[in-house]
Amino acid sequence: MKKLLICGIILFQTHAFIQAQITYQQFADSLHGDYDDWVALRVENALNGVVEKIEMPLVVRTRAWGCRCPDNYIGVGVNVLEGPWIFPISEKKLPQPDETGYSLIVVGYFTGTWKELDLRKNDKEPAEWLYKVAEFKIISWKTNTKGEDAPAPNIIR
Secondary structure, X not given: OHHHXXXXXXXXXXXXXXXXXXXXXXXXXXXXXXXXXXXXXXXXHHHOOOOOOEEEEEEEOOHHHOOOOOXXXXXXXXXXXXXXXXXXXXXXXXXXXXXXXXXXXXXXXXXXXXEEEEOOOOXXXXXXXXXXXXXXXEEEEEEOOOHHHOEOOEEOO
16 A cells, blocks of 8 residues: 555646746756657557647757758747757748748647658768658747746647
């Protein structure tokens, strides 16, 4: 009985901690940089017909990186990869990478599709320029005016 009570308290505290996370940075810290399971679960849910409407910060990276990498990832900072790369699709055109980059707040859902992006110019170039990224359908977006205090990714229904 004592073990059951302790487990219940731990679960309650964990749930309360997750509910208390209000900023992107707190969310990122709780995952310790490992978004793979969070994104994979969203994609799997979409494959199983569960549409999760999500609000989250999304970056259009700067061109200053000097790498061949996708343009968009979950996060708030335009100069450092914070979260996983994703492949956004949107009827409202997203900003394109430039010298400053963009931090956005998007609302949408994962489609259940993984996109393979080959950013190599030929097959002799490094395999690290091959990316498998989750497709995310954006319903709406706006400029992130809160910076690092942007809200954490949130399933809103």
